Amino acid sequence: MTADTLYVEGSPALKKAKLSGPTGAMHDSMKPGLGDIMGSATVEPPVDLPSLDTFSPLQRTVLFANGNLQRILSSYHDSPVTVTVRFNRRKAHGSYEREVDLSVFGCIFAVCTSSVVLTTEECIRAIEVDGVGIGQLFRHLNIMPAFSLLQAGQLAAAAEESPTTSGPQTLDSEARFWREYQLSGLGVQCTIREVLRSDLFELRPAISTEASQSSAVAQSSGFGDLMSGTVTSMLLPSGFSPKQRILITANGNVERLLSSYYNSPVTTCVMLNNRRSESDVYDRQIAMLVDGRQLMLAKSTIFLTDPAWQKICEDENVPVGSMFHRMGVLPTFTLHHAGVGPQYFWRVYQLKSSGMTCEINETFSIDVFTDADSRPEKPQLEGHGF
Incomplete structure (x- = not known):
């Protein structure tokens, strides 16, 4: 396929845009990046993982959440x-154990047990001298972790929640699922097991507490939201659906959310990747598609603010959208604006670190999160295609 124009489905805001080359052959300098800043967004389950089809689309977004589980649930439930914290203890020099409950509407929806190993004195000093919480270590040191899903499965009603959990079991739900995964970065390795209610997206506030939810503040944060500080409450204007709110607050992982929700690879077409003359400013435009259907269009202006970053970008031919990952730096996320149109919704946000600032405008098709289990079958080209 060599067409030089990509026609975008959906709203008037998603207009046709010129491609810089064939849709299926992108140059090294035109590879995607900012859609999943912590690595590949493609859903790659472990070999022994049960079929992902046994999980609902929203449950799959939880299975592959790479440090932002709290954000997903807070956004969905508004x-x-x-x-x-159930316990937080030191096992040995540089080795720690931690267990926490995650709650929304006063209801525990997850029990998370972590084993943390630190291999640098800087990390150990941050915990034992500076008083940094274990769950905030990646954010405190601006370390970009790598995510790896190890195992996952469903739990029967009579099954034990976790072999490492101490104290009473508190998940008030017969149907549960679980996952084990790793987050690892420079000097930090965390192995985490989470047991979750299967109905965690169906929870509703109690009548007596509903009025107080909007002004509540989370007590603390942890591995569930690596890119924020201690606040895991996403304040948004009204008018968005729960699923739309997940994308509005996504902090560098839109590709991962779409890929896991649909259990299908995301195709990212880079339509523009231009460096302004005599400057370290880049203009970039991409589209994301699943099964040939365009779901999002993103326009970015990227500022390289550190000469060392610019040198690496040039010397190693690193795509500018992949620089956060290349430098191992976790950027901060700031949502500027968001809104809804007739057939689309949009947001403007910033990803920023000491070496690079990205101003990004994304427009989503209004049906970006249709029922993944009732999508129309892929078109068959036999006899009438190319």
């Missing part, structure tokens, strides 16, 4: 997620 309510703060509270972290309650």
